[in-house]
Amino acid sequence: MRILSVCQWKKIVTGRTISKRERTRHQLLSAAAKVFAEKGVEAGSIQEITAVAGVANGTFYNYFQTKEAILEAAAIHFGVTFCERIKASYAHIEDGAERMAIGGRQYMTLALEQPQLARFMLSVALSSRIWDEQVRPYIQADLMLGIRQKRFRVASREAAMNLIMGTNLAAVRSLTSGEAGRAHITAVAASILRGLGMEPTEADEVARRPLPPLPPA
Amino acid sequence: MRILSVCQWKKIVTGRTISKRERTRHQLLSAAAKVFAEKGVEAGSIQEITAVAGVANGTFYNYFQTKEAILEAAAIHFGVTFCERIKASYAHIEDGAERMAIGGRQYMTLALEQPQLARFMLSVALSSRIWDEQVRPYIQADLMLGIRQKRFRVASREAAMNLIMGTNLAAVRSLTSGEAGRAHITAVAASILRGLGMEPTEADEVARRPLPPLPPA
């Protein structure tokens, strides 16, 4: 219809130009996360994703080959983006134990504030090898830092990683399903620190330190 | 063809008669677990389940309405059956801490010895509310026992449950994907006991006690 419109849509954010391609791709990823979180990965269809994204069905295939492809892309995108935001939020903290506690609490807080996004991450966390590979390094870095600082005392690093990731996942599950409230968050954070070898009193103190605000996405 | 057969198939096990209905239902559940474990919940079809079960396609609908229905039923069936076998295996153990460590190790051992079944449980553990409801009491009983016996010292029961279930799940994941070997099992069990408030040395000792054999299914 309108032929004269030129560059109407372009958005300049922090000085960066976002191409139409990037923008549509992001719409698809967001829609996928929403649909998968609401209906489950199984029941969510490409049709529905494109509908929620506000694009035509055929547009999907300009960006992704299959449902699995967009699932994986969305998992990585939101997982890594969220890790980066967390990392920025505690950039000024040197204590490995405190960083660990903050990371977990940010994730658990997401479960309360954006349950859909949290549920989406939950649905891929245990099944997607790639999600695990991408997210693990962020956590492992803090674990190693804490060990170096003698804040943690762990016999097996792999077991410690299972404890950290598994406990946080289970807690997020409890939080998104409404079984647990805000008080649960510090309790879980403290439990993890104790599991990593800290004294109960100290673990509690660290888990209660103020939670720095997350930078916007 | 054969008209004279009467009650040919009936099996008498431990004095109990299994009706044809029960039997077919169980064939379907087993087939479902196998198919879902091999192909994933998404790719597994009702057609394939009935083929593996050795029944006609239409028979499925005498027992379940949808794929979700059989998924849930299978999850509960195998989850609870496995819990009962574990419970029988440590019936003679009084120490809550040892029971907790055995339970976890049995589950992790399953990941090595029947990875398909373990992967199936994994795929439902975090997403099915009902699985959680059914399996949780078994674990909670040992947790409470350990607390009463002063073997554990936990600030929050809910956080402790998240720690136990989440860590075991994450460990099973590592084990089924081949990232970890047998040695991982005791390390994880010890980590959990430490997370529940036991001293490192004692946790280690308990996690190494002999694992009683599982009774056959």
Added chain:
DNA sequence: AGTATATATGAGACGATTCTCAGTTTTGAG
């Protein structure tokens, strides 16, 4: 403004699966 390139559209062909149902076989009790 004009044009080449990139991107979006959506109707419809296609394939796969679900689900039904009329007919057949099996079961169990008398």
Added chain:
DNA sequence: CTCAAAACTGAGAATCGTCTCATATATACT
């Protein structure tokens, strides 16, 4: 042994999602 009720069968109709492609529109460059 007989028979009614229960369970099973499998062909095929109905449904649903995927994916393609010819066409339309938007963008970037000059």
